[in-house]
Amino acid sequence: MDIKTLHDADFCNLAIAKTAFDTLSTAFGGHVENWQHEVVDRLHNSQWSGTAADHATTRIQNLHDELHAAQQEIALISRALQDAGEGFAAAQAHLISALDDAKAQGLTVAADGTITWDNNPDSATYLGDGPQKAQQIRDRITAAVTEADHADRTISSRLAHLTTNASNGTGLDATVATNDTAAANALSQIPDTGTDPNAVAAWWNSLTDEQQHRMVLNHPAQIGNLDGIPATGRDQANRINLARARTDLQHQLDGLGPEPDAVTGTPYGAVESPMHKLWKQQHDDLTEKLGGIDAIDKRLNTQVDAAHPPAYLLGFDTDGKGHAIVAINNPDTADNVSTYVPGTGARLGKVDGDIDRSDKMVAAANAANSKRTTSSISWIGYDAPQKLLSEASDDQYAKDAEDKLHGFEVGLHATHNGNISNNTILGHSYGTTTIGYTMKDKGLPVDNVVLIASPGAGVDTAKDLHIDPSHVYAAQSQADMIGMAAAMDPGGAADNAWDNLRADFGFDDGDHHLIHGRQTTTPQFGATVLPTNPDGGHSDYWNDGSPTLAAMGQVIAGK
Template identity: 25%
Template sequence: MSVLRTAFGRGRRLFVGAALAVTLVAGTGGWAAGTAQTAVTGPPPGAAAFRADRVLGVPLPDPASAGPAAVARFFGTLTDAQRHALVVRHPLTVGNLDGAPVALRYEANSRALKAERARQLSRATDPAGTLQDHRQARKAARRCAELLAPGRRILAFDPRGRGQVAEVYGDLTTAGHTAVLVPGSDIDLGTFDRAKDPYGTPTGMARSLRRELAAQAPGMRTAVIAWAGYTTPVGLGPDAATGRLAEAGAPRLARLLSGLAATGAPAPAVLCHSYGSVVCGLAAPRLGRGALRDLVVFGSPGMRRDSVADLHTAARVWAARDASDWIARIPHIELLGLGHGTDPVSAAFGARRVPAERAVGHTGYLVPGTDSLRAFAAIVLGRYGAVR
């Protein structure tokens, strides 16, 4: 009998796994709906040159191995002139170096964006390029110009791959309450702040949350980081159904949060949308105490964890899903590499529920006037009694 039970169990798991694959393919129009992405991993661009530079007469921290706390200590020993010298010589590296002073990163990324814009404008007139090359280069140059607009605070900029970027709304150095927004699929340098479906973009979500924070706590100093710092899936193909890109993105998110802690920012509430919640689920166990205060997932396909306990975090964990979100139709299992596990809004997972009765669809959670947006802001402000 035990042999029969074992065989039946294996057969049932294979059947469920096959059903999951069929459901995902049918629900997305086939694997062709998404294309496989190459994840950007490792240290910031130019790390080798930065590590080898002896302009200051002392070894510089290795971006590939030095933790954010060590980076913060190193920059704390430098004069303003020495810091500026590193920005001039290594803007891409300093601009993406978690643990470096925030204002220095803004300056470095401004320089990096100007250099990238110049490079793309040169490509746009290169006679060796095709017409398509020229169009893509002009588009990239315009993107850089948009990010260079006065008042924008770019915390990270990496042109590799589809491009990554992080932007701060508010003053991160004086904020008493902070939040980090982690997006899901189809977000990159080009779609970071697209006009279409704005509340499904990092910038649209961040701006809406910041306005709600100001409405709930006038005069309170807050900051919201829109973080598109990992390679996201494109479409709803195999990348969205597996954890491969989330596993590559989780260390990057953990390093960002550790870097904020190292520079003295208060522990943030991290709000994770859709596939971004998979990244957050894998990043949470990597974080030390004080790097994360609240973890909020919404429109989540799962976190690749069976329960809140499996996140190994002291942070409060919250979950929201509105009734019209199509993500509810995705099977919440993980088998043979497909799927992301237990539904975070289920009682079995154990997260605190966030109301989302007025939210509509998969990207409607931060639309002004929704109960989910009000609740998210209350969580960021630590007003947990207001979340009903």
């Protein structure tokens, strides 16, 4: 496929051929129905019996099945022609749009794709930024031609298969026709949530660009949150989800009406009004979620420059406390990919701080190695505990997140252009517990694990994470109060008591168990300990100038 061929192509004949096959399929279907009434039904209703009757009945029924299979195959040709026409038309429209923009910008595009412009500084039509504009147009033209090539290969493969079935009689087999129909239907059926991301990626790649575009527009909630869909597709879908959610949440907020009286009188004095309590809970939840949407929208639409790489919305919903997955730089094309899992309190309404941390980690990785691109993803894709005392001590939140985190990480590999050279999973606080449980129970396809301020990763040693222990890193400041979250389970508490007793006699070996497992910075755990600011608190590891932030950048950058 070349520019001239795509530009000049007339796809009317495809539409005419599709209509012809529709007519053929309808007429053929009429004959099959007539055969059913005039032959099959009459035979079944006759009183003919015996061996000859049984043979005749079987043969006639087989013939009916073959006719029905042939009708299905004819209908599939019509569907293939329709899909091809839509795919080619979309590619042609994208090409014409690029050529029109090129002309408006003072660029001339030759039939072979060569782009020229006025490069004379003394000329009235001099185009100083010609190289940049030409590259943008060139990329769009290449994308349009590639889109047409994909549509061409797809239609050729489908028609060749159906033609072979027709020529050798395979298409008369009911099982073959059923399988072919199922394969065609699968092109428009979105895989269920939890489907192997590699299978999702294969399904997505089997669609033409036009079909993918329709999926994004018609099913954004499913496409935007499905592991195995490329980052660009998920981002397009989730921007639609984001706008719709803002409208819906604002409508709910407006529907709450004015604030009720805060107190109500009782025989025992004034107490908070139940109506006010419910109103305030709903008001605060809606307001906070709208704030989270605003923060995401602001980052997505920040002008891209050296300090502000492009952002992609890889997941979004407002269920419960809300979820969001935001990537800084495209993880499908980056050399280094890091997924950051926040801990207690993580939710949609607090996403701005997590996005800021991803921005800082990309900058730290760039400082460590500027020759390789890095994507950092803030993954609020699970229901994190929200209360420090009553919820953060429960490991069920981590267990419930295992399938989601595992699917997301597998999906990053399924959609990446080539192999990810360096893949890191990084958690803070309860996020490290979530990571630890997932790695212990399911494993994760990552090269490095970074555990920041961990209350325990659900394992006793780094090797229990099913990764080379030399690629497990941990950090915890001396001033971080997470170190006070002592173990409550009998085994961990007994170990701590024994360790304390040994310390009294000068034999302290530094071992210590926290609420979700052995402290990750102890020698017995076996991780490489990263530097910290000894005076830093639980949330200070990403502060400007933090030695931990610089070390995180080194790990993420593969240094």
